[in-house]
Amino acid sequence: MHEMSLCLSMIDLVSERAHAEGATRVLRVKLTIGALGNVEPQALAFCFESAAQGSALEDAQLDIEVLPGRAFCFDCGETVTIMQRGEECPNCQGMALRIDDGEQMQVTEMEIS
Numbered sequence: 001m002h003e004m005s006l007c008l009s010m011i012d013l014v015s016e017r018a019h020a021e022g023a024t025r026v027l028r029v030k031l032t033i034g035a036l037g038n039v040e041p042q043a044l045a046f047c048f049e050s051a052a053q054g055s056a057l058e059d060a061q062l063d064i065e066v067l068p069g070r071a072f073c074f075d076c077g078e079t080v081t082i083m084q085r086g087e088e089c090p091n092c093q094g095m096a097l098r099i100d101d102g103e104q105m106q107v108t109e110m111e112i113s
């Protein structure tokens with residue numbers, strides 16, 4: 001499952017950052033994921049539960065924020081926001097969209113102790 005490998009690399013990253021700051025526990029992590037990244041927030045949260053066992057993130061609270069994607073419309077020349085792939089342009093209902101942003105996954109906040 002690809003959410004599981006995402007979780008594991010996120011846990012590695014956050015543990016490293018926490019250790020670098022001399023912390024042993026991570027209390028809360030906020031993840032921002034793009035709406036177009038094919039990542040299910042619920043699957044991610046589910047994987048996190050088991051992936052975090054035995055790590056510094058074991059009891060951490062996971063907050064997930066989904067950001068809309070950004071695309072450029074060749075029909076009307078506007079940059080628009082869309083929530084999923086294959087959506088039409090909200091301006092002109094054109095289908096010629098180039099996805100510019102919306103696949104990222106980032107740790108945007110963390111609380112450590």
Ligand SMILES: [Zn+2]
Binds near residue numbers: 073076077089090092
């Ligand atoms: Zn358009």
